[in-house]
Amino acid sequence: MTEVAVSPGADGTTAPDPTLRGSMAGAIAALGGGEILARLVAFATTTLLARRLGPEGFGILGFASALCGYFALAVGGGLNDLAARDVARHPAGASGIYRVVLAVRLPLALGALALLAAAAWLLPRPDAHRAVIALSGLSLISLALDPSWAIKALRRSGLAALAMVGTQTLALVGVALLVLGPADVLRVPVVQFVAEATSGLLLAVFVLRAGAAPAPRWGDGLALLRESAPLVFGRSMRVVIVSFDMVMLGVVASNRDVGIYAAVYRVHFFVLALVVAVQAAYLPVMARAATRGPADLRIVSDQALAGAAVIGAPLVAGGLVTAGPLLALLFGAPYADGARALQWLLVSLCFVFVHGLLHNVYVVTARTPLEARWFAAAAAINVLANLWLIPRYGIAGAAAATALAEGVIACGGVLVSRVSGVGAVAAGWAKPAGAALLMAAVVWGVGDGVPVAWRCALGAGVYGAAILALVGPRTAVAHLRLQLP
Numbered sequence: 001m002t003e004v005a006v007s008p009g010a011d012g013t014t015a016p017d018p019t020l021r022g023s024m025a026g027a028i029a030a031l032g033g034g035e036i037l038a039r040l041v042a043f044a045t046t047t048l049l050a051r052r053l054g055p056e057g058f059g060i061l062g063f064a065s066a067l068c069g070y071f072a073l074a075v076g077g078g079l080n081d082l083a084a085r086d087v088a089r090h091p092a093g094a095s096g097i098y099r100v101v102l103a104v105r106l107p108l109a110l111g112a113l114a115l116l117a118a119a120a121w122l123l124p125r126p127d128a129h130r131a132v133i134a135l136s137g138l139s140l141i142s143l144a145l146d147p148s149w150a151i152k153a154l155r156r157s158g159l160a161a162l163a164m165v166g167t168q169t170l171a172l173v174g175v176a177l178l179v180l181g182p183a184d185v186l187r188v189p190v191v192q193f194v195a196e197a198t199s200g201l202l203l204a205v206f207v208l209r210a211g212a213a214p215a216p217r218w219g220d221g222l223a224l225l226r227e228s229a230p231l232v233f234g235r236s237m238r239v240v241i242v243s244f245d246m247v248m249l250g251v252v253a254s255n256r257d258v259g260i261y262a263a264v265y266r267v268h269f270f271v272l273a274l275v276v277a278v279q280a281a282y283l284p285v286m287a288r289a290a291t292r293g294p295a296d297l298r299i300v301s302d303q304a305l306a307g308a309a310v311i312g313a314p315l316v317a318g319g320l321v322t323a324g325p326l327l328a329l330l331f332g333a334p335y336a337d338g339a340r341a342l343q344w345l346l347v348s349l350c351f352v353f354v355h356g357l358l359h360n361v362y363v364v365t366a367r368t369p370l371e372a373r374w375f376a377a378a379a380a381i382n383v384l385a386n387l388w389l390i391p392r393y394g395i396a397g398a399a400a401a402t403a404l405a406e407g408v409i410a411c412g413g414v415l416v417s418r419v420s421g422v423g424a425v426a427a428g429w430a431k432p433a434g435a436a437l438l439m440a441a442v443v444w445g446v447g448d449g450v451p452v453a454w455r456c457a458l459g460a461g462v463y464g465a466a467i468l469a470l471v472g473p474r475t476a477v478a479h480l481r482l483q484l485p
Helices: 018-075 079-089 091-122 127-136 138-145 148-153 157-178 187-208 218-227 229-252 255-292 294-331 333-364 368-416 422-446 452-471 473-483
Strands: 006-008 014-016
Touching (some): 018 091, 018 127, 018 138, 018 157, 018 187, 018 255, 018 294, 018 333, 079 091, 091 127, 091 138, 091 187, 127 187, 138 187, 148 187, 157 187, 218 229, 229 368, 255 333, 294 333, 294 422, 333 368, 422 452
Antiparallel strands (some): 006 014
């Protein structure tokens, strides 16, 4: 077991080594930069696919991806987090731990792939659509092989970032060269699998050479699998919230509607990555505050909510007034029909910005089981809402059901966190929301005659001036310093 590097303090006690703090900051910056760049490349691949396949072909992929996500839970689950914890504690045993995890995950992946293929052939769909769903299951194999969790635990952050970017770049090149029209939709899951498997195998070679590699013991893998049960439950509830609507649309709606909704959701996921970045930036600050007591945690939590509002409010307000033209600019004119769905998903992001910070409160106060119960309640509400709204309102109803579920999670966090209440959320969002409403009014007043890119630039300028006037430059800069890697 490795020990954390420490240096003697003035009073004879030990304190964390400043060099370790620097290496941790460097690791976070490398992973953060790699994550952002990888998501940008992945979004470029998405826009290219949406344009070349059209809404119908993109809808086939969206349904296959959503359905595959449920089977991926059996392969991924919480094993990555727990195995990464063990590698961090025993770096010399990284190779053996990876082999133990692989011994469990690979049979699970093969079984899940067989079940997915069987489910695909039972669906009342054309053979080509079934083949896309079955081929999407290849990602389960690459997921089982993926050792990126071990790379990160070994503090090889640069290598992990390079792998993320390399995977997405290889996928982009493959799509650009091989997917030229709707008839090539079968090639997409194969291209994605080749990109992921290539990166995974190269990283696996590195991990297998990182230390001794005893024969994997099935019992050790099963122990990890049992320990991961709570994590699997929480993530399965999250998967229900973000993908049940897509699966239901794939059954009752046209491929065109599913494709438009899949494109809309890609914008949602892209902004969601920003929420995760803000959440991760505040976590260490809130963890330190929690050690000093509830009063300090409340202060930092309120500051975090206000900082998230400074970023979230303009994204939501700007998207609400430019939804249709923005979708047309990114994916093509047919996708503008998803404007109402995008507006509802942007509303859901308001709640996500709040819950993302309250999630940190759950973590630092060791109350994650309570959070899991709220996830379960939200998932149940989401399913019922989708069953009622989708037949009546289509993809807009699906997006509204997502907003409802996220609202339940956020409201639950506000009511039971015992740290940040309704007043703190309202106070944190008041000024950013005012500046965002002013921005939205100006952008809406300009009208559709001005290109959407220019309208967005104008909105950014108006919001920047308004928020500086309302909160002051020092406060705005302080929020940005906390949230940048």
